Amino acid sequence: MRLSKTFVKTLREAPKDETAANGALLTRAGYIHKEMAGVYDFLPLGLRVLENIKNIIREELNKLDCEEVIMSALQNPEPWEKTGRFSDQEVDIWFKTELSAGGTLGLAPTHEEPMIEMVKKYVSSYKDLPFSVYQFQNKFRNELRAKSGILRGREFLMKDLYSFHTSEEDLDKFYAKVEGAYARIFERVGLGESTFETFASGGIFSKFSHEYQTFLPVGEDTVYYNKDKSLVLNKEVFEDEVLEEFGVNKADFEETTGAEVGNIFKLKFKYSEPLGLKYIDEGNSQQIVYMGCYGIGVSRLMGVIVEKFADEKGLVWPEAVAPFKYYLVGIGEDGERKAAELYAGHEDEIILDDRDLRPGAKFADSELMGIPYRVVVSEKTLAKDSAEITERSTGKTSMIKLDKLSFIK
Amino acid sequence: MRLSKTFVKTLREAPKDETAANGALLTRAGYIHKEMAGVYDFLPLGLRVLENIKNIIREELNKLDCEEVIMSALQNPEPWEKTGRFSDQEVDIWFKTELSAGGTLGLAPTHEEPMIEMVKKYVSSYKDLPFSVYQFQNKFRNELRAKSGILRGREFLMKDLYSFHTSEEDLDKFYAKVEGAYARIFERVGLGESTFETFASGGIFSKFSHEYQTFLPVGEDTVYYNKDKSLVLNKEVFEDEVLEEFGVNKADFEETTGAEVGNIFKLKFKYSEPLGLKYIDEGNSQQIVYMGCYGIGVSRLMGVIVEKFADEKGLVWPEAVAPFKYYLVGIGEDGERKAAELYAGHEDEIILDDRDLRPGAKFADSELMGIPYRVVVSEKTLAKDSAEITERSTGKTSMIKLDKLSFIK
Numbered sequence: 001m002r003l004s005k006t007f008v009k010t011l012r013e014a015p016k017d018e019t020a021a022n023g024a025l026l027t028r029a030g031y032i033h034k035e036m037a038g039v040y041d042f043l044p045l046g047l048r049v050l051e052n053i054k055n056i057i058r059e060e061l062n063k064l065d066c067e068e069v070i071m072s073a074l075q076n077p078e079p080w081e082k083t084g085r086f087s088d089q090e091v092d093i094w095f096k097t098e099l100s101a102g103g104t105l106g107l108a109p110t111h112e113e114p115m116i117e118m119v120k121k122y123v124s125s126y127k128d129l130p131f132s133v134y135q136f137q138n139k140f141r142n143e144l145r146a147k148s149g150i151l152r153g154r155e156f157l158m159k160d161l162y163s164f165h166t167s168e169e170d171l172d173k174f175y176a177k178v179e180g181a182y183a184r185i186f187e188r189v190g191l192g193e194s195t196f197e198t199f200a201s202g203g204i205f206s207k208f209s210h211e212y213q214t215f216l217p218v219g220e221d222t223v224y225y226n227k228d229k230s231l232v233l234n235k236e237v238f239e240d241e242v243l244e245e246f247g248v249n250k251a252d253f254e255e256t257t258g259a260e261v262g263n264i265f266k267l268k269f270k271y272s273e274p275l276g277l278k279y280i281d282e283g284n285s286q287q288i289v290y291m292g293c294y295g296i297g298v299s300r301l302m303g304v305i306v307e308k309f310a311d312e313k314g315l316v317w318p319e320a321v322a323p324f325k326y327y328l329v330g331i332g333e334d335g336e337r338k339a340a341e342l343y344a345g346h347e348d349e350i351i352l353d354d355r356d357l358r359p360g361a362k363f364a365d366s367e368l369m370g371i372p373y374r375v376v377v378s379e380k381t382l383a384k385d386s387a388e389i390t391e392r393s394t395g396k397t398s399m400i401k402l403d404k405l406s407f408i409k
Numbered sequence: 410m411r412l413s414k415t416f417v418k419t420l421r422e423a424p425k426d427e428t429a430a431n432g433a434l435l436t437r438a439g440y441i442h443k444e445m446a447g448v449y450d451f452l453p454l455g456l457r458v459l460e461n462i463k464n465i466i467r468e469e470l471n472k473l474d475c476e477e478v479i480m481s482a483l484q485n486p487e488p489w490e491k492t493g494r495f496s497d498q499e500v501d502i503w504f505k506t507e508l509s510a511g512g513t514l515g516l517a518p519t520h521e522e523p524m525i526e527m528v529k530k531y532v533s534s535y536k537d538l539p540f541s542v543y544q545f546q547n548k549f550r551n552e553l554r555a556k557s558g559i560l561r562g563r564e565f566l567m568k569d570l571y572s573f574h575t576s577e578e579d580l581d582k583f584y585a586k587v588e589g590a591y592a593r594i595f596e597r598v599g600l601g602e603s604t605f606e607t608f609a610s611g612g613i614f615s616k617f618s619h620e621y622q623t624f625l626p627v628g629e630d631t632v633y634y635n636k637d638k639s640l641v642l643n644k645e646v647f648e649d650e651v652l653e654e655f656g657v658n659k660a661d662f663e664e665t666t667g668a669e670v671g672n673i674f675k676l677k678f679k680y681s682e683p684l685g686l687k688y689i690d691e692g693n694s695q696q697i698v699y700m701g702c703y704g705i706g707v708s709r710l711m712g713v714i715v716e717k718f719a720d721e722k723g724l725v726w727p728e729a730v731a732p733f734k735y736y737l738v739g740i741g742e743d744g745e746r747k748a749a750e751l752y753a754g755h756e757d758e759i760i761l762d763d764r765d766l767r768p769g770a771k772f773a774d775s776e777l778m779g780i781p782y783r784v785v786v787s788e789k790t791l792a793k794d795s796a797e798i799t800e801r802s803t804g805k806t807s808m809i810k811l812d813k814l815s816f817i818k
Contacts (some may be wrong), residue, residue: 005474007540007573009531033527037510041480041527050479065414070459071450073482073547074504074564095483095506097516099563100551101446107506107516118442118450122418131416138482138547142509154508155483164416 001044001324001347003365004354008043010365020218022306023149029315029368031323038146038154040299045369048323049302050157054136056188056320057159057296060181064174066132066161071114073138075106079113083274093141107140112267112293115162116275123289126166126281130174134161136298148218150303151259157298164272165290166279171266178264178294182212185296186261190305190318195261198223199242200234202266208237209265212296213258214304221260224253232258259304260297267291309393315370316393326350326407327371329362331378338377346407367392375405410453410733410756412774413763417452419774429627430719431712432558438724438777440732447555447563449708454778457732458711459566463545465597465729466568466705469590473583475541475570480523482547484515488522492683502550516549521676521702524571525684532698535575535690539583543570545707557627559712560668566707573681574699575688580675587673587703591621594705595670599714599727604670607632608651609643611675617646618674621705622667623713630669633662641667668713669706676700718802724779725802735759735816736780738771740787747786755816776801784814 008030018024018034026032031046042050058068074097080086086106088094095107108114115133122128139158146152161178165171179197186195191214198213211234213223222235226248233242233253243250269288272278277289302321309316319325328350330339336354343352351371353362359376366374376388387405390397417439427433427443435441440455451459467477483506489495495515497503504516517523524542531537548567555561570587574580588606595604600623607622620643622632631644635657642651642662652659678697681687686698711730718725728734737759739748745763752761760780762771768785775783785797796814799806 005540006476007528007531007537007542008476009537011530033530035481035483035523036485036514039481039483041478041523043478044476047477047479067415067417067453068456069450069452070456072444072448072564074444074448074549076445093509095514097504097506097551100502100553105445105504114444114450119416121420121442122416128416128418131414133416140483142506144509155481 001350002343002352002354004356006044008045010368018149019147020149020151020303021310022151022303025306025310025315025368026150026303029370031315032150036154038143038152038156040150040153045323046302049317049321050298052321052323053189053298053301054159057136057185057298060185060188061134061159061161064132064177064181066134068135069133070135070137071108071111071118073107073140075108075114077104077106079117079275080106083113083271085113093143095140095142108137109139109141110295111135111137111160112162112271112291113275116271116277116291119164120275120277123164123277123279126279126287129279129289130163130165130170132161132163132174134159134294148220148303150299151218151307152220153299156300159296159298161294163292163294164277165292166281166287168268168290171268171290171292175264175266175292178292179210182262182264182294182296186212186214188320189301190320191261191301191308194308196223196225196230196232196258198232198234198258199237200263201236203270206266206268209263211260212262212264214261214308215256216259216304216307217257218307219257219259221258223256223258225256226252227254228252259300259307261301261304262294262296264294265292267293310370313364314368317370317372319372322370322372324349324351325372327366327369327374328352329359329366329374329376330354331359331376334382335376335378338382342375342377342402342405342407349407377402410760411752411763412760413765415453417454419777427558428556429558429560429712431560431715434715434719434724434777435559435712438779440724441559445563447552447561447565449559449562451708454732455711458726458730459707461730461732462598462707462710463568466545466594466707469594469597470543470568470570473541473586473590475543477544478542479544479546480517480520480527482516482549484517484523486513486515488526488684489515492522492680494522502552504549504551517546518548518550519704520544520546520569521571521680521700522684525680525686525700528573529684529686532573532686532688535688535696538688538698539572539574539579541570541572541583543568543703557629557712559708560627560716561629562708565709568705568707570703572701572703573686574701575690575696577677577699580677580699580701584673584675584701587701588619591671591673591703591705595621595623597729598710599729600670600710600717603717605632605634605639605641605667607641607643607667608646609672610645612679615675615677618672620667620669621671621673623670623717624665625668625713625716626666627716628666628668630667632665632667634665635661636663637661668709668716670710670713671703671705673703674701676702719779722773723777726779726781728781731779731781733758733760734781736775736778736783737761738768738775738783738785739763740768740785743791744785744787747791751784751786751811751814751816758816786811
């Protein structure tokens with residue numbers, strides 16, 4: 001990407017209507033544009049980060065033979081009425097709208113009901129199970145307040161996965177595989193050390209559900225952490241009865257705050273029963289399908305990564321999610337010529353800052369944008385057949401021979 | 410993709426609520442699932458076709474230095490009120506919804522207004538122009554009727570591109586480049602011969618706009634075609650005055666029907682003026698930005714491809730958009746073993762039909778799904794170190810040496 005060509009610019013001042021650090025920094029650095037509280041557009045750099053996160057999730061889910069689809073936002077009330085969830089009393093964050101042809105529609109805040117209706121068409125025998133289906137899709141939630149940047153959206157990108165099984169054992173087995181995939185996903189996006197599978201309340205059908213909480217000062221959830229046992233409990237289950245079960249005391253925990261970046265849930269019959277998702281077993285009798293559901297807030301995850309790593313100079317992206325790996329600056333005529341040469345053929349890895357600006361302003365933008373490596377070529381470095389390379393996360397600068405730069409084949 | 414593993418099945422019967430051929434065939438073949446009239450989910454095969462079309466469009470637009478973003482569906486009324494387009498009298502296909510925190514929102518039927526608001530932040534001088542921005546995004550249109558399968562959606566995928574210029578000449582130059590890109594796109598998806606740039610009414614700021622019409626019996630538009638001059642006019646401009654301008658007579662045209670797969674439009678100041686998108690020119694005076702907009706209905710295009718090529722046996726995908734290139738069937742123990750061997754490492758190109766079904770049923774599904782090449786290995790073919798390969802579009806069958814199969818490296 002040539003900065004002289006892109007329409008987006010970094011902004012010197014933080015936007016006035018943005019109280020969250022992630023929203024302010026991503027706006028200043030040219031990654032997002034705010035439409036209204038909780039509703040954001042993703043600019044070229046922001047879209048690249050989202051796609052990188054999506055691809056990591058996709059790779060890990062495809063390893064489990066999960067199948068990708070894309071469902072609609074507009075929702076027919078019918079299946080939701082069967083589970084009682086179309087009611088605004090039951091689910092208080094619906095956006096609803098009227099169809100010209102008559103009738104009320106909803107904008108999907110999640111997709112259990114339509115997903116079950118869809119797979120019903122294909123499930124009749126035990127031979128049709130198990131399977132799992134996921135999508136990356138915008139969810140709509142009519143939140144009363146949305147002041148946390150992309151951490152809490154009224155329209156936001158989610159990965160939602162649903163699994164279907166003939167037995168609790170098979171559900172448990174798949175659930176464990178998803179736990180493994182989630183651990184790898186959070187590791188790969190750079191949050192492995194700060195993200196914990198957390199016990200949370202499970203509703204009617206399970207004692208517990210699991211949340212993935214990234215410890216973060218601005219996180220909205222209160223969680224309790226027992227370092228020795230690597231055990232994390234959401235406040236909602238931090239009770240004597242539960243602690244007893246784990247053989248621990250309240251005193252063994254420290255309180256902290258987390259941002260929920262994912263959750264996984266053994267639904268069992270919760271939605272498959274009211275919606276009539278059944279199959280014929282080997283003994284020819286009808287059975288209800290066991291289900292699990294597994295979410296990751298993709299745009300929220302992007303916001304959490306920002307909050308976790310940003311410093312006073314701006315964003316700091318882990319390499320795996322960074323929109324580009326290198327930020328290339330040429331100083332002086334020779335430096336600029338060499339930079340253009342190095343850039344050619346590597347447009348997908350490098351931001352070339354070929355704007356008519358002082359080097360200092362370019363360096364500041366490379367830091368604000370959080371690109372992992374800044375590479376500078378100038379008369380001075382070229383005299384040694386070298387470039388100066390600075391790592392964003394540590395600030396460490398070193399000289400590197402041009403033929404050692406990894407984007408030079 | 411192993412058919413024994415996917416949750417989707419082909420259906421023997423056409424769905425009762427689907428009058429359009431594209432909707433019925435895509436449903437039977439397991440590409441889409443209908444949520445309600447004009448609202449569809451895309452199953453794994455359908456999603457792959459959409460992604461293939463998107464990638465072709467993306468490649469052609471990126472060659473013109475267009476920049477990709479993704480904007481929100483939820484719309485703040487404010488910018489739309491400035492152009493008068495939030496009014497249901499003016500635009501009669503809005504879905505509107507209420508925000509809990511107060512106020513009415515819309516679901517974007519198109520994105521000129523928010524796009525202009527967004528780029529305003531970055532445009533101040535002539536040096537900031539020209540540029541162009543596009544997205545693949547679901548549009549919402551509250552159509553009274555939607556009976557054409559994925560040809561007319563209430564929620565549908567569109568590519569919308571917007572360009573910004575300092576002069577009419579520069580707009581014209583870019584517009585011509587988009588015409589070239591569009592010709593390549595329709596060519597690449599297999600509709601080159603049947604898709605025509607068509608003169609349509611231009612509104613206030615231009616004499617004409619251009620539509621891209623694919624000639625199709627079920628197309629909703631009436632168009633007039635002059636073969637000698639390769640000139641196509643939409644009914645709305647098929648008038649003596651216009652014909653005179655082109656030096657032709659009504660008698661030189663034949664009437665036919667077309668499906669509008671794209672349109673391009675020189676907006677000039679139409680929206681940039683009411684929304685105040687201005688810049689300072691070289692002489693230090695304020696000017697209004699010239700704009701163009703350029704759409705392609707991505708999911709509609711998929712439906713048009715279906716309608717164009719399908720035959721009595723099912724779908725027929727052009728190679729460039731097909732979800733998989735090969736449909737592989739092994740017959741007998743040796744054939745099945747060889748098929749599994751050939752499949753390994755080529756999961757992204759091949760559908761392996763490893764279901765416990767008669768070969769005839771597999772062949773019928775390969776035709777219904779429209780996969781370009783069916784490859785069969787059996788004892789008989791293996792005796793000659795060969796496979797039998799059948800081209801879906803022509804039905805031609807031939808023997809091919811195993812080491813000549815292009816998916817074998």
